[in-house]
Amino acid sequence: MLEFQNITKIYESKNKKVVGVDHVSLKINKGDVFGIVGYSGAGKSSLLRCVNLLERPTSGKILVDGIDLTKLSGSKLRVARLKIGMIFQHFYLISQKTVGENIAFALRAAKTPKNKIPGRVAELLEMVGLTDKRDVYPGQLSGGQKQRVGIARALANNPSILLCDEATSALDPKTTLSILKLLKEINRRLGITIVLITHEMDVVKEICNRMAIMQDGRVIEEGEVYDIFAEPKELLTKEFINSVVSFEIPNEILKGVKGQVMKILFKGDVAGEGVISDTMQRFNVKGNFLHGTIEYIQERPLGIFIMELQGEPAAVNEAKHYMEQRGALVEVIEHV
Structure with a gap:
């Protein structure tokens, strides 16, 4: 289980303070595909980055299977982070390394025994459908293929949680569906918990079982995706849903x-x-x-x-x- 307990993140500059996340509490169950939805500036990326302490919260707790990550440091934090994979909107692959080398890099960083790396790379490439791209460089790949490499890399160390930071926003609709299908299969096959942030309700409708809507750093509505689509309570939630299912009568x-x-x-x-x-x-x-x-x-x-x-x-x-x-x-x- 992943739990946010009263998380606040404040960004400070010389002249002002900006509240990025404002007292957010959420429980995400093991095996959930949980969508966090909001417009730019809503605080969803800041909240996501608090999970693996890329952004350390100003206050509050991040619990993963009952362990408060905010209390960890040094080697204990590094070990905990290995169980949290992350994929990004812009892939962040190393252009000078082949697909196989990009994945192997994550394994070496986690001190995987050298003799086990080739087999694990092959296993991951098969999982994401890129077995024939092992020796290809990122510049030779399509956007969808690059994201598949990013997913393979994020799964390299058998994480229990996979964070997706606008993972499909840079992709065309057809490729987006193929990536969502892959993530759904990974969730089903591995039982991995997926936390996905997006501003696209089509993405949530396609893959998520639970969701939260964020506005101005706060969670304003949360619950089962089906129930929220059926009976949205907040005006912003209705606005997001209308972008997918519109019933405006001329x-x-x-x-x-x-x-x-x-x-x-x-x-x-x-x-x-x-x-x-x-x-x-x-x-x-x-x-x-x-x-x-x-x-x-x-x-x-x-x-x-x-x-x-x-x-x-x-x-x-x-x-x-x-x-x-x-x-x-x-x-x-x-x-x-």
């Missing part, structure tokens, strides 16, 4: 609407039960779909529809209550 369409407009959300198995068609048959109302989709998050369906219901007010109200009884979340949308 005003021109709403001007012609005569009935009651509702946002209807179906979670889990309810999304496939035909609740809306049952409602139309049971009550004397007419329905007009304005927008809708079914998203799959952690392989669970999340149905979101915006529709107009026309009929007598009592019938419309009964239809609304019936959908709620069937497990839907129904919100009336005010319109002019």
Whole structure:
């Protein structure tokens, strides 16, 4: 388990103090793929770098399996850091060394016995799908291949935690998906805990099971990714989710609407039960779909529809209550 206990990070200059992380407490369970989301300046990178003490917190504790890393120094801290791998947005490969030599460098730095390095390098290259690139230099690789080398290097010393600092932000969408698929497989195969910071909700939706939203150095919302997508509480969270699942209805369409407009959300198995068609048959109302989709998050369906219901007010109200009884979340949308 990784735990942040009341972490604060303050940056000081001659003229002012800037609070990068403001009293953050989080628990990340073993095997989680945990996303930390926020815009630039939200404090997510500062928080991530506190994990392996690249940024030493001003106050608070970083616990890894119950051990407070902020209390360690010297050789004990170096040993603890070996169990925390990190991959970066810009790869940071050594251009004068081959792919194999880049990975071997991390092993030598950890004092891996010389006779075990070639076998471990081969094992890691196979894991990330680059067996044929061992003797190639970074300049000959694509961005996705460079990031795969970065992942192999980060895994060299069998870490229990893998930190991903905007690891896909420099990649095109297709390559991003391939890297996320690789990270998901690494998580499944090795049971490694992944902490991923990003400003892209598509990334969180694709790979994470839990997440936190940061703003101005604070965590403003956290929980299961599915639950947050279904029922976001904070305005910023809704803004991020709308970047992935947008339900903005053009005003021109709403001007012609005569009935009651509702946002209807179906979670889990309810999304496939035909609740809306049952409602139309049971009550004397007419329905007009304005927008809708079914998203799959952690392989669970999340149905979101915006529709107009026309009929007598009592019938419309009964239809609304019936959908709620069937497990839907129904919100009336005010319109002019």
